[in-house]
Amino acid sequence: MRHFDYQSGDLHAEQVPLSRIAAEVGTPVYVYSSATLERHYRVFADSFEGLDTLVAYSVKANSNIAVLQTLAQLGAGADVVSGGELARALIAGIPGERIVFSGVGKTRAEMSAALDANIHVFNVESLPELHALNAVALSKGVQAPVAFRVNPDVSAGGHEKISTGKKENKFGIGWSRAEAAYAEAAALPGIEIVGVDVHIGSQIDALAPFEAAIRKVVGLIGRLRDQGHRIHLFDIGGGLGIPYGGNSRTPPLPADYGALVRRLTRDLDVQMVFEPGRMIAGNSGVLLSEVLYVKEGEDRHFLIIDAAMNDLLRPALYDAWHDVEPVHAPSPDAASQAYDIVGPICESGDTFAKARDLPPLSAGDLIVFHSAGAYGAAQSSQYNTRPLVPEVMVRGDAYRVIRERPTIADMLKTERLPDWPD
Ligand SMILES: Cc1ncc(COP(=O)(O)O)c(C=O)c1O
Numbered sequence: 097m098r099h100f101d102y103q104s105g106d107l108h109a110e111q112v113p114l115s116r117i118a119a120e121v122g123t124p125v126y127v128y129s130s131a132t133l134e135r136h137y138r139v140f141a142d143s144f145e146g147l148d149t150l151v152a153y154s155v156k157a158n159s160n161i162a163v164l165q166t167l168a169q170l171g172a173g174a175d176v177v178s179g180g181e182l183a184r185a186l187i188a189g190i191p192g193e194r195i196v197f198s199g200v201g202k203t204r205a206e207m208s209a210a211l212d213a214n215i216h217v218f219n220v221e222s223l224p225e226l227h228a229l230n231a232v233a234l235s236k237g238v239q240a241p242v243a244f245r246v247n248p249d250v251s252a253g254g255h256e257k258i259s260t261g262k263k264e265n266k267f268g269i270g271w272s273r274a275e276a277a278y279a280e281a282a283a284l285p286g287i288e289i290v291g292v293d294v295h296i297g298s299q300i301d302a303l304a305p306f307e308a309a310i311r312k313v314v315g316l317i318g319r320l321r322d323q324g325h326r327i328h329l330f331d332i333g334g335g336l337g338i339p340y341g342g343n344s345r346t347p348p349l350p351a352d353y354g355a356l357v358r359r360l361t362r363d364l365d366v367q368m369v370f371e372p373g374r375m376i377a378g379n380s381g382v383l384l385s386e387v388l389y390v391k392e393g394e395d396r397h398f399l400i401i402d403a404a405m406n407d408l409l410r411p412a413l414y415d416a417w418h419d420v421e422p423v424h425a426p427s428p429d430a431a432s433q434a435y436d437i438v439g440p441i442c443e444s445g446d447t448f449a450k451a452r453d454l455p456p457l458s459a460g461d462l463i464v465f466h467s468a469g470a471y472g473a474a475q476s477s478q479y480n481t482r483p484l485v486p487e488v489m490v491r492g493d494a495y496r497v498i499r500e501r502p503t504i505a506d507m508l509k510t511e512r513l514p515d516w517p518d
């Protein structure tokens with residue numbers, strides 16, 4: 097397999113050819129490198145060596161249980177946002193004490209399951225949620241560990257749909273209301289205040305937004321302590337961007353991010369919690385697809401492939417760039433062609449790239465989309481009644497299918513013809 101190395105940008109050859117996976121598993125298929133996943137986790141975790149930290153991998157980025165297990169074996173915790181993600185993390189062997197629960201809309205059933213799992217902390221995002229959690233905890237005779245997610249009103253830059261830390265976003269407790277929220281929580285018997293949480297967005301390609309958010313939270317922690325709250329945890333969320341190629345900016349290296357965090361939180365005496373998702377999974381995976389047809393349009397060449405927007409939504413949703421590469425090396429004298437790369441779905445938005453320069457391709461050729469390990473399979477759907485794309489993990493010279501392609505019969509199994517009363 098060929099994959100994109102997070103740190104160097106080099107392409108490496110691994111021992112399982114993508115053409116073999118395509119022949120044996122079929123396309124489209126996600127292919128992950130366990131070695132790259134492990135390396136990314138270590139690069140991130142190593143940049144905080146010596147600090148009291150919990151690296152809670154953000155399950156939403158790639159929630160395959162085998163991916164979670166790979167990271168669990170390195171000591172990763174998990175950041176979950178639903179009962180489903182909680183179940184996945186537990187099945188993968190991530191202990192409750194290493195799980196943090198984020199999200200604006202936790203249900204009482206999800207709170208109950210998370211309390212039963214004895215999770216590390218609930219990142220609470222509103223006062224109504226706080227009171228619901230208090231009631232669920234009291235009904236079990238326990239206290240729920242809580243950090244409020246605060247909204248620092250800091251712009252993370254990047255795409256507006258994945259920016260979360262501005263006051264107009266739905267996330268977190270408004271900055272001016274934070275101290276009152278802590279006072280309210282302190283009076284609730286089912287709540288134990290443990291820390292402060294912030295997460296300002298995703299694919300952040302500069303250190304300045306992190307610096308602005310951390311500085312604000314460090315000030316808040318000081319004020320909360322003055323008010324008598326015991327704050328011993330600071331969760332700074334995820335968001336560190338990755339190189340996607342094209343003309344995207346190169347994000348900061350994890351080591352530089354680590355140095356910033358160390359500098360700004362020195363002497364704070366807290367456990368630092370991180371929720372990286374994309375940084376670990378993004379460049380550990382590719383989407384492998386086959387060219388179905390090359391169609392000559394009026395003024396362009398269309399590459400019609402067997403992957404579609406339901407399999408990899410990012411280009412359609414965010415106009416996101418993914419590097420595309422043919423699996424077989426082109427002949428050296430072949431002049432490149434500009435292709436619009438599209439899928440079979442009945443929407444014009446089912447377009448992966450426009451006027452993308454590639455070597456000449458024909459039906460049956462294989463291509464890969466790079467940087468597809470995060471928010472790829474996890475955001476896939478069955479739109480147009482297409483089976484969910486399978487996932488494969490490569491380790492050394494072996495690979496394993498870690499999610500099968502459902503049959504059409506399996507896909508339709510949960511639907512019912514209504515048995516109306518007469
Ligand atoms: C609360 C929270 N934590 C962590 C993440 C992971 O972000 P990223 O994949 O950018 O590291 C997200 C997604 O933006 C999030 O909403």
Ligand SMILES: N[C@@H](CCCC[NH3+])C(=O)O
Nearest residue numbers: 156258298299410470471
């Ligand atoms: N789904 C987004 C990231 C959202 C992060 C979740 N808060 C992406 O593909 O870039």
